[in-house]
Amino acid sequence: MNKRFFLSEPHMSGNELKYIEKVFQSNYIAPLGEHVNKFEESIKDYAGAKNALAVISGTAAIHLALRVLGIGQDDDVLASTFTFIGSVNAILYQGANPVFIDSDKKSWNLSSKLLNKYLCECDKKPKALIVTHLYGQCADIEKIADICALHGVYLIEDAAESLGAVFNGKHTGTFGDFGIYSFNGNKILTTSGGGMLVSSNKEWIDKAKFYCTQAKEPFVHYEHLEYGYNYRMSNVLAAIGVAQMEVIEERVAKKREIFEWYREFLGDVKEITFMPELENSRGNRWLTAMIFAKSDYNKIMKALEEVNVESRPLWKPMHMQPLFSDAKSVVDGTSEELFNKGLCVASSTTMMKDDVKMICDVIKENICGTGGRT
Missing domain, CATH: 3.40.640.10 (Type I PLP-dependent aspartate aminotransferase-like (Major domain))
Incomplete structure (x- = not known):
């Protein structure tokens, strides 16, 4: 394991x-x-x-x-x-x-x-x-x-x-x-x-x-x-x-590097879209987040867990939470779609490039059963 x-x-x-x-x-x-x-x-x-x-x-x-x-x-x-x-x-x-x-x-x-x-x-x-x-x-x-x-x-x-x-x-x-x-x-x-x-x-x-x-x-x-x-x-x-x-800039640089590794290894997977970054901004890429156009992220999560890799669905919107069933909301379906299709993947700053490649291989193997090219 x-x-x-x-x-x-x-x-x-x-x-x-x-x-x-x-x-x-x-x-x-x-x-x-x-x-x-x-x-x-x-x-x-x-x-x-x-x-x-x-x-x-x-x-x-x-x-x-x-x-x-x-x-x-x-x-x-x-x-x-x-x-x-x-x-x-x-x-x-x-x-x-x-x-x-x-x-x-x-x-x-x-x-x-x-x-x-x-x-x-x-x-x-x-x-x-x-x-x-x-x-x-x-x-x-x-x-x-x-x-x-x-x-x-x-x-x-x-x-x-x-x-x-x-x-x-x-x-x-x-x-x-x-x-x-x-x-x-x-x-x-x-x-x-x-x-x-x-x-x-x-x-x-x-x-x-x-x-x-x-x-x-x-x-x-x-x-x-x-x-x-x-x-x-x-x-x-x-x-x-x-x-x-004392190491904040090192951590930001490594988080961003991890994100780029994911994008490098999954860039040919047409159904994957990564969380965007606004022009003139630099995010810290705390977690690498992606959405899948067709695949069930639960299947991908299960496959990742089998190789001891943590992943998690994107946040369930607050207006969908039972606690806030009576709250006002202004929604157009964007966050619901992200929640229904999205996943955060392991992004620890202790990870190496080979670790990310292994994770990406598992993701590819479990996308529509096609090896990732859709």
């Missing part, structure tokens, strides 16, 4: 244990310490964010953004429908109503055309939009930001999957009022679990910091006028993040 090939496994830089040892020597295990500050500074320096706040997850970061922006009971919040539920759970935490917007074919991300159409025609103006940069590929973010500004809608970028992705030379997460990153175990960088909230507005980040540390007022004793959360990242996890950030 082959070794297990995961979708995206953790890949350490080599300095994590050294920095964790420094944390233990200092005895600043939690909640804070110098590595939390260093991790925040590394994100600011790399992504060009003016302010950053290290928290326990990307979902917590979104929650804080909504709270700071005053999103509350029965407010409408727009969101990408083609995404992971972590992108939208925080809308429910605030008692607000999600309104889902479908994807476009040119990016698989939120459609600026459908977004603009809804905002021009809706009776109740949404307070905010949470746009996901799916699988590390940029949404049409400049156009989306312009539409939000025109209609007075706050923009939150869910860049959980897209650290290292840039649009016209600017990093995802820095176009909107808030941006968030995730450092979950399967992301391009990991702290085992963790997230980052960024914004150009220092007052907002300061307020988010207040909320994420139990909303303690500035007294010697514990005084509370508002409720808060235990959302701050620990110094231990931040130390891992500092080491991971």
